[in-house]
Amino acid sequence: MGESYFDGGLFGLIGYSLLGFLITVLTFGICYPWAIVMLLRWKISHTVIDGRRMRFTGSAIGLFGMWIKWLLLIILTLGIYSFWVGISMKKWETYHTHMI
8 A cells, every 4th residue: 555645735725725715805705616626626636545646626617506506405495405515515525536
């Protein structure tokens, strides 16, 4: 078995976090899915498990579509579906994470 590690740095994390924050604020939250995808892509691309680097293939458009669906489900269920949104988000992230 290979080695598992994370090779991202603090300055990269700060830079991507600040960029995501600025984009979210300047677009009044509309581009928040893009900020999430950008940060996930950075984190996952710097992760190596058993000697194999990870890759993230999700898109901001895809996540935006999921958010619209989740919002409609939250409204239709009077907020009950909000308990499942975190799990649905993790499933979406995992579905788009692959080993190279």
